[in-house]
Amino acid sequence: MTPADLADAIVAAVGRAVADGDLDVTVPTTVTVERPKNPEHGDYASPVALQLAKAARRPPRAVAELLAARLAAHAEIARVDIAGPGFLNITLAGSALGEIARRVLAAGATYGHAAKPRDTRINLEFVSANPTGPVTLASARWAAVGDALARILTAAGFAVGGEYYVNDAGVQVARFGASVLAAAAGREIPAEGYHGAYVAEIAAAVQAARPDLLDLPENEALAIASSEGLSLMLTEIRSTLEGFGVHFDTWASEKALHDAGALAAAVDDLRAQGHVFDADGAVWLRTTDFGDDKDRALVKSDGAPTYFCADAAYYRDKRGRGFDQLIYLLGADHHGYVARLKAIAACFGDDPATHLDVIIGQLVTLTRGGEAVKMSKRAGTFLTLLDLVDAVGVDAARYSLVRSSLDSPLDLDLDLVTRQTSDNPVFYVQYAHARISSLLRNAESLGLAVAEPQAADVALLTHPREVDLLRALGEFPRVVETAATLRGPHRVARYLEELAGVYHRFYDACRVLPQGDEQAGPLTDARLLLVAATRVVLANGLGLLGVSAPERM
RNA sequence: GCCCCAGUAGCUCAGUGGAUAGAGCGACCGCCUCCUAAGCGGUAGGCCGUAGGUCCGAUUCCUACCUGGGGCACCA
Numbered sequence: 001m002t003p004a005d006l007a008d009a010i011v012a013a014v015g016r017a018v019a020d021g022d023l024d025v026t027v028p029t030t031v032t033v034e035r036p037k038n039p040e041h042g043d044y045a046s047p048v049a050l051q052l053a054k055a056a057r058r059p060p061r062a063v064a065e066l067l068a069a070r071l072a073a074h075a076e077i078a079r080v081d082i083a084g085p086g087f088l089n090i091t092l093a094g095s096a097l098g099e100i101a102r103r104v105l106a107a108g109a110t111y112g113h114a115a116k117p118r119d120t121r122i123n124l125e126f127v128s129a130n131p132t133g134p135v136t137l138a139s140a141r142w143a144a145v146g147d148a149l150a151r152i153l154t155a156a157g158f159a160v161g162g163e164y165y166v167n168d169a170g171v172q173v174a175r176f177g178a179s180v181l182a183a184a185a186g187r188e189i190p191a192e193g194y195h196g197a198y199v200a201e202i203a204a205a206v207q208a209a210r211p212d213l214l215d216l217p218e219n220e221a222l223a224i225a226s227s228e229g230l231s232l233m234l235t236e237i238r239s240t241l242e243g244f245g246v247h248f249d250t251w252a253s254e255k256a257l258h259d260a261g262a263l264a265a266a267v268d269d270l271r272a273q274g275h276v277f278d279a280d281g282a283v284w285l286r287t288t289d290f291g292d293d294k295d296r297a298l299v300k301s302d303g304a305p306t307y308f309c310a311d312a313a314y315y316r317d318k319r320g321r322g323f324d325q326l327i328y329l330l331g332a333d334h335h336g337y338v339a340r341l342k343a344i345a346a347c348f349g350d351d352p353a354t355h356l357d358v359i360i361g362q363l364v365t366l367t368r369g370g371e372a373v374k375m376s377k378r379a380g381t382f383l384t385l386l387d388l389v390d391a392v393g394v395d396a397a398r399y400s401l402v403r404s405s406l407d408s409p410l411d412l413d414l415d416l417v418t419r420q421t422s423d424n425p426v427f428y429v430q431y432a433h434a435r436i437s438s439l440l441r442n443a444e445s446l447g448l449a450v451a452e453p454q455a456a457d458v459a460l461l462t463h464p465r466e467v468d469l470l471r472a473l474g475e476f477p478r479v480v481e482t483a484a485t486l487r488g489p490h491r492v493a494r495y496l497e498e499l500a501g502v503y504h505r506f507y508d509a510c511r512v513l514p515q516g517d518e519q520a521g522p523l524t525d526a527r528l529l530l531v532a533a534t535r536v537v538l539a540n541g542l543g544l545l546g547v548s549a550p551e552r553m
Numbered sequence: 554g555c556c557c558c559a560g561u562a563g564c565u566c567a568g569u570g571g572a573u574a575g576a577g578c579g580a581c582c583g584c585c586u587c588c589u590a591a592g593c594g595g596u597a598g599g600c601c602g603u604a605g606g607u608c609c610g611a612u613u614c615c616u617a618c619c620u621g622g623g624g625c626a627c628c629a
Contacts, residue, residue, distance in 0.1 A: 300627040332623045508593045
């Protein structure tokens with residue numbers, strides 16, 4: 001019985017108490033079930049009686065007694081104690097906990113995933129860095145987190161479309177094109193242009209494709225330098241991200257929105273909704289109606305649409321493609337966008353609370369030997385995602401980027417990162433997986449296969465370390481669910497560290513395979529089942545983070 | 554000035570109102586004749602920024618303040 005099953009049983013007990021006329025409350029749809037730290041508090045604990053006491057107008061302990069009597073009748077519950085102010089401390093029947101291992105193996109790669117799909121289609125936009133340079137370390141966090149979140153939301157049953165918005169229109173692109181052309185011609189890069197060494201490489205590649213580049217009229221050459229350079233840059237960005245294991249279902253082009261007339265259509269739409277006004281020769285959206293601190297211009301007085309206008313058109317485009325909820329994963333430097341995006345949603349007649357979710361992640365700060373390192377894409381002073389991967393590999397890079405809360409700034413010490421390998425917690429988790437794999441290989445060579453799930457007697461798993469491990473395995477589905485709901489992929493990473501620790505302690509205390517002239521027995525089978533189940537959960541969890549689960553280390 | 558985020562062990566950080574607040578790293582002391590020691594056990598280390606408030610119960614929610622990071626365009 002998993003914690004989720006137990007929660008259902010408690011809800012049912014409340015329902016029966018109400019039906020019997022012993023309790024006068026509305027039956028909750030969900031109740032809190034915790035894994036107590038203190039083993040004396042049973043396998044699971046619930047404060048449900050404390051929470052219901054007020055509504056029931058009964059002392060918490062009296063409510064607890066009503067529920068305890070009904071819960072104790074459950075076949076899979078051995079004992080229910082009432083403790084402290086009214087906690088229910090629940091001890092499961094001998095085999096009920098062990099059944100978790102059986103269930104994990106039966107579910108395999110789908111253990112931890114939602115039982116049934118949800119009907120919400122989610123669009124998740126992340127990275128969306130300007131395609132005027134390589135993927136920097138500043139964007140790397142969003143790549144790792146966004147991709148993990150997409151996997152977690154998918155596991156939680158949502159239909160998810162991962163999306164990269166390519167800003168291939170506007171001033172920065174023109175500056176980039178001018179820089180590429182200048183580099184090709186051997187001229188000095190304009191001051192406001194891009195000064196990284198990669199610009200020369202792009203320029204050489206553009207010239208290789210268009211040997212006539214420098215003979216063309218300036219305007220034509222500039223257009224080619226822009227479009228060809230951008231296309232080459234984008235190819236590099238895509239391959240970098242693919243190599244990092246990060247997948248996007250859609251690469252959306254801002255230029256395509258312009259070309260399709262989507263911006264004008266969006267303005268018309270907004271005007272029809274009654275939120276557009278004209279002032280000072282410009283066209284404005286009255287975003288202050290929906291909580292923004294100032295109204296935003298859609299079209300400038302010179303007739304050119306603003307970037308904000310493209311944002312509105314893009315929002316409308318995504319919704320038009322059938323997505324029910326749009327998630328934007330943005331860095332804290334874009335926090336000012338939140339109010340505006342909400343206003344865009346509201347101005348289109350949507351409810352920002354349901355159709356929009358803007359996640360703000362704190363920035364990655366880089367230090368070297370304790371001193372801050374500043375990066376600028378334009379000045380060409382930056383480190384790339386590739387630099388990081390070259391230094392530590394994909395697994396360690398992804399893991400260190402995804403294991404901290406988005407609300408916390410992430411500090412990468414470059415001296416540490418390039419040296420650091422074995423003190424990354426990812427190895428602690430991967431090692432547990434490799435250790436299990438090795439153990440199972442040994443079992444196989446001894447002729448001991450993991451017993452058919454039905455065959456092993458899981459009731460034999462009573463050692464405290466075995467019980468700890470079973471309880472940890474039972475947590476996984478709730479961890480996935482919580483990580484999805486709160487948009488917190490780091491929760492999966494932290495859970496895996498916990499699970500790996502519990503496994504290592506089990507391994508230390510409980511011998512699995514027979515040694516010397518011992519014979520394999522029922523306990524061997526049960527422990528092999530438990531170990532195999534642990535490997536499944538470790539692999540599933542690492543998979544959600546896009547980190548490999550090695551068979552050997 | 555206004556808005557967002559953070560402040561928890563020496564350091565880096567977990568902890569969506571529950572019982573005695575945790576992990577990794579660092580420090581110190583132990584454990585491989587045996588399934589991978591990238592592991593395990595133990596010791597030391599805390600006014601959960603400060604002050605109020607709500608609650609049976611607050612590290613968690615609310616208010617104010619202090620400190621640090623980020624943001625406030627007819628830029629992109």
